[in-house]
């Protein structure tokens with residue numbers, strides 16, 4: 035999964051790390067604050083704060099010298115540097131990073147990361163390296179990799195919520211509607227989630243709201259048969275809102291926990307079908323509407339997620355076929371662009387080939403930290 039992107043990010047961190055020296059400071063230690071009187075003093079700096087910040091890739095000084103009280107090449111006086119080091123801020127010349135950030139930009143854009151998202155990641159890396167550290171993830175001891183992890187995490191974790199808890203704690207039945215274009219794995223994903231819920235002790239009923247496509251009933255029925263699940267369907271051409279309504283009534287009457295409602299694959303420009311989604315929203319008022327697309331579709335998936343979210347607001351996305359995706363561009367971009375979280379990744383064709391999208395785990399995997 036995402037192997038091409040992993041390789042590119044690996045090259046970036048390796049190359050950049052060679053040019054970036056790391057000061058050994060304790061970012062989170064409030065004790066590390068330099069007392070104001072030490073900073074005001076013109077006398078020889080205290081041993082705790084004397085280390086030379088990295089300048090043009092030179093190794094940090096370890097010996098006490100008179101020069102340490104002088105302003106550095108980067109124009110920062112000792113007083114400022116001492117404060118930066120003591121508070122865990124890193125002093126890295128932005129110019130040193132320029133080439134590497136360009137390399138990172140190529141890597142991201144070449145992996146189909148959306149342009150605005152790539153820029154946000156670059157800005158984040160730069161901010162994390164040049165200026166204040168914002169450690170929220172545990173450190174790997176590698177400054178560049180940590181900066182990238184934080185920055186990637188910030189964009190891919192947008193909107194995350196505890197999916198399992200939300201479903202468990204909601205009034206039953208919980209109604210989840212799935213939208214997206216044709217052939218991306220929507221129906222298979224519904225079957226996988228039915229299995230996922232069963233493993234967590236939640237019962238499901240499947241509703242075939244795809245009344246548009248010939249063969250849709252048979253396809254979902256096959257999955258329901260395989261999984262031993264109840265399916266509610268009407269004949270082709272009937273009102274999908276009515277099918278899902280019936281499924282909700284069935285769930286109510288039979289204490290079923292979750293209704294999983296398929297809908298016809300459509301383009302956001304297809305007015306008739308988008309009106310159907312609007313009607314489902316109005317009549318059923320689902321607890322969640324999830325957008326399903328293929329990770330392998332890259333930018334197309336990102337654009338469609340935005341368009342669907344604009345046309346019929348979504349609560350989150352599911353990216354299928356992540357197992358076949360080298361690039362990772364959609365997985366990195368969709369949450370940031372839509373403002374709604376990626377909730378699951380499809381990772382194969384079996385019913386248990388679905389996993390929660392856990393930003394910290396994904397970032398670790400992308401950076402080879404697992």
Ligand SMILES: Nc1nc2c(ncn2[C@@H]2O[C@H](COP(=O)(O)OP(=O)(O)OP(=O)(O)O)[C@@H](O)[C@H]2O)c(=O)[nH]1
Pocket residue numbers: 215216217218219220221222223250253298299354355356357358379380381382383387
């Ligand atoms: N490798 C892989 N294949 C998947 C995954 N999810 C679905 N598929 C396959 O993708 C194909 C299309 O899946 P469907 O579930 O039929 O797609 P759909 O979106 O429901 O299609 P329509 O019913 O035409 O809208 C099937 O062959 C699935 O087995 C996945 O996560 N990984």
